[in-house]
Amino acid sequence: MDRFDQIFTKASDRLAFWTCGVIVLIMVLYVGANVFSRYVLRIGGVIGCYSFVGALFVPFIYLGLSCAWYKGGYIVLDIVQARLKGRVLWGFQFAFLLLTLVFFAVLCYGAYLSTVEVYLARAVVGVPTMLTPRWPWHATIIIGTFLVAIRNILDLVRMVRMGEVIPTDR
Numbered sequence: 001m002d003r004f005d006q007i008f009t010k011a012s013d014r015l016a017f018w019t020c021g022v023i024v025l026i027m028v029l030y031v032g033a034n035v036f037s038r039y040v041l042r043i044g045g046v047i048g049c050y051s052f053v054g055a056l057f058v059p060f061i062y063l064g065l066s067c068a069w070y071k072g073g074y075i076v077l078d079i080v081q082a083r084l085k086g087r088v089l090w091g092f093q094f095a096f097l098l099l100t101l102v103f104f105a106v107l108c109y110g111a112y113l114s115t116v117e118v119y120l121a122r123a124v125v126g127v128p129t130m131l132t133p134r135w136p137w138h139a140t141i142i143i144g145t146f147l148v149a150i151r152n153i154l155d156l157v158r159m160v161r162m163g164e165v166i167p168t169d170r
Contacts, residue, residue: 005154012147016067023060027053058137062144069151101152108145
């Protein structure tokens with residue numbers, strides 16, 4: 001299990017790092033082209049810039065979620081955890097991880113259903129909105145929430161096997 005954890009962590013971190021890095025680069029270049037064409041060339045800007053850049057936030061956030069979860073980049077209830085010790089702290093963290101796992105599993109399943117519905121609705125021949133598909137953005141929600149769910153399962157297994165609490169500053 002430790003070997004899988006190491007491989008999964010390295011793969012998901014690299015996926016998040018490179019994908020999110022490329023997405024940020026595309027966003028900067030797209031907005032830069034919009035600003036340049038609007039204020040320097042005075043031709044009105046790039047059509048659909050705000051919609052496209054706004055849509056890029058979906059893969060940026062959801063693909064970076066697993067990496068942020070592993071690195072401890074989430075909000076921790078320090079005011080609660082600092083007062084808990086021993087088995088009570090372990091139980092609190094276990095319950096939190098279990099609830100989070102359920103939340104992300106439901107979100108992943110909902111995103112899957114939404115992606116299939118959106119893809120099938122757009123796949124009808126003659127629908128003009130096929131030029132702007134939304135299903136790739138929905139698919140990144142599935143991938144991101146699935147990676148976080150796997151990270152939660154690994155943390156739960158580690159807690160049960162080791163009997164230790166998960167450190168908040170990895």
